[in-house]
Amino acid sequence: MASTSSAAAASTAPSPPAAASPEMGERIRRAWHEETLLLPLRDADHARRLPGQSKHSRLAGLGGPAQVELLGTGETFAAWRLSAEDGTALLVRIPWHTPAHPLADELAALTQLPPGIGPEPLALHDDAESSPLGAPYLVTTPVPGRILAPPRWTRGHLTAHADRLAHLHRVATPGRGPVSLGADPWGRMEPVRLSLLELFETDTESVDEAVLARIGGTGVLRSAARRLREANSAFADLEGFVLSHGDLCATNIVWDAQVPRFIDFEWAMGDDPARDLAIIGGAVHGGPWYVPLTEEDIEAFVGSYLHARTRLDDASELPRLEGQAPPRPAPTLDPAGLRARRDAWEIYEKTAMLLHVARRVTDRGDADRGGADRSGAAHDGADGTADAPAPAAAHDPYATALPILRDTLRARLGAD
Numbered sequence: 001m002a003s004t005s006s007a008a009a010a011s012t013a014p015s016p017p018a019a020a021s022p023e024m025g026e027r028i029r030r031a032w033h034e035e036t037l038l039l040p041l042r043d044a045d046h047a048r049r050l051p052g053q054s055k056h057s058r059l060a061g062l063g064g065p066a067q068v069e070l071l072g073t074g075e076t077f078a079a080w081r082l083s084a085e086d087g088t089a090l091l092v093r094i095p096w097h098t099p100a101h102p103l104a105d106e107l108a109a110l111t112q113l114p115p116g117i118g119p120e121p122l123a124l125h126d127d128a129e130s131s132p133l134g135a136p137y138l139v140t141t142p143v144p145g146r147i148l149a150p151p152r153w154t155r156g157h158l159t160a161h162a163d164r165l166a167h168l169h170r171v172a173t174p175g176r177g178p179v180s181l182g183a184d185p186w187g188r189m190e191p192v193r194l195s196l197l198e199l200f201e202t203d204t205e206s207v208d209e210a211v212l213a214r215i216g217g218t219g220v221l222r223s224a225a226r227r228l229r230e231a232n233s234a235f236a237d238l239e240g241f242v243l244s245h246g247d248l249c250a251t252n253i254v255w256d257a258q259v260p261r262f263i264d265f266e267w268a269m270g271d272d273p274a275r276d277l278a279i280i281g282g283a284v285h286g287g288p289w290y291v292p293l294t295e296e297d298i299e300a301f302v303g304s305y306l307h308a309r310t311r312l313d314d315a316s317e318l319p320r321l322e323g324q325a326p327p328r329p330a331p332t333l334d335p336a337g338l339r340a341r342r343d344a345w346e347i348y349e350k351t352a353m354l355l356h357v358a359r360r361v362t363d364r365g366d367a368d369r370g371g372a373d374r375s376g377a378a379h380d381g382a383d384g385t386a387d388a389p390a391p392a393a394a395h396d397p398y399a400t401a402l403p404i405l406r407d408t409l410r411a412r413l414g415a416d
Contacts, residue, residue: 019078019096019135025068028080028092031132035063037082037092038123038139062088074251076100076266081142091119091142094135099266101178102126103138108179109268110140112243112324117168118262119143143263145256150281150291153250157260158280158293158301161253164260165276166308171243172328173270179243185325189270194235196348197228203352214358215406223413224351231344235272238341240331244271248279249289273331274338277302278345284408287357287401290350302339309333347413354405360398 018024031037066084071091073079076099082090095103103126110121119140125131148157175189204221212218245252246267253260281291282298293301313330 019094020070020073024078024094024133024135025070025080027133028082029066029068032063032066032068032082032084032090034132036132037090038062062086074264077264089142090122091140092137093140094133094137101266101269103136104181105178106265106268107138108181108185109243109265111181112171112179112185114167114171116261117164118265143254143261145254145259145261147251147253148255149288150250150285153281153291155297155300156258157255158291158297159304160258161260161280162301162304163308164262165248166305166312168245168262169242169273169276169309170312170327170330172330173241173243174328176241176270176272178269186270189241191241194238194272195232196235196344197225197232200225200228200348200351204355207355208359208362210362211355211358214361214402215354216410220351220354220406220410220413223410224347227347227413228344231340231347234337234340234344237334237337238272239333239337241270242273242330244269244273244276246271246275248276250280250291251288253280272341272345273333274341275345275349277305277338277342279349282346282350283412284346284350284405286405286408287397289353289401290405298342302335302342306333306335306338350405350409350412354402354409357398357402357405361396361402364396364398 028037062084064085066082066088069081069083071079071081073096076095076097077093078096080092080094082088082092084090099106103124107121107124110119119142121138121140123139124137125133126136128135131137173189174186175191176194177189179185180187204225207221245262245265246269247264248262252262252264254263279290280301281293283293283295284290285292309330313332
């Protein structure tokens with residue numbers, strides 16, 4: 001139980017500003033100016049290094065005048081770009097609700113990325129009470145470029161994405177699980193026998209009736225479970241695990257000319273490489289997240305990925321940065337098994353997304369009836385410099401996507 005004095009202090013302390021508010025922007029600017037955004041904070045006796053801050057970072061110690069701009073808000077984070085007078089640019093990501101995974105796990109995954117895949121991690125503060133912003137935050141380098149809407153993707157974009165994904169997947173892991181900070185980044189991973197059916201049954205054990213009504217009843221869930229049961233044997237021969245992004249939809253891929261880079265590693269972990277192949281799109285699509293793909297597109301995409309993996313595995317040793325874990329042998333992939341697992345992951349991921357979208361539409365309707373709303377929520381890819389906040393009262397991407405996602409998934413499953 002908290003003491004009377006600490007409880008009184010908590011009741012009088014100012015609450016953190018909203019993650020996307022002008023007040024938060026001012027706190028970021030002030031923290032940079034006062035050299036506390038990246039530098040260790042100080043208590044009465046000594047300096048405290050921010051958890052996860054790179055001791056080799058060339059940015060440590062910088063401060064001074066800067067401009068701060070809100071890039072956008074997504075499912076979990078508000079993303080702010082800081083541009084200093086000396087040319088330094090930073091991305092500050094602040095969760096507006098509790099993330100699905102700890103910020104430290106995301107930062108740990110970023111520390112193990114091959115060069116050129118995504119942002120570089122600079123600082124982490126996961127304690128709101130001692131944070132100079134009054135909220136947890138993660139600081140990275142920004143990723144320049146633009147996010148392409150699904151209709152603008154071409155076969156060339158798919159090939160380039162497959163190649164970049166093959167570079168990421170050269171980082172093999174000993175099992176499935178989150179990445180850790182410290183001497184053993186793979187310490188929490190386990191070489192499990194993966195079953196999407198078991199994961200699916202756990203995820204769908206309790207679904208709100210209002211959400212079920214929006215997806216057309218339980219038929220989709222029954223059909224998805226049946227397909228995952230049929231695909232379960234494909235995971236018995238899973239060759240091994242890799243560092244997986246875990247959420248590579250179109251809004252988390254930033255294009256600089258024809259070169260893609262990945263953003264928003266909140267779901268990154270050691271996982272089946274087929275998962276990242278499934279999320280970008282397919283026969284099931286909808287919203288700003290998923291690219292409509294024909295069977296020929298999928299075959300070409302998976303083929304490009306396998307070709308890139310073979311080329312990279314036959315090439316020189318995986319380039320590594322100082323302090324990264326020693327490389328492990330990358331698993332040799334069976335094309336038929338990879339494709340079967342990719343198709344199973346598509347069913348698992350898109351069904352989960354359908355439930356999420358239906359839940360958001362239901363919640364938005366409840367909020368509208370109650371006179372409350374959260375404006376500006378575009379997507380969870382609000383990390384790159386191309387993102388912009390959606391204006392209040394703009395079209396709701398969830399309401400627009402729901403019937404498309406529902407109908408394409410039902411068609412894919414042959415749902416009841």
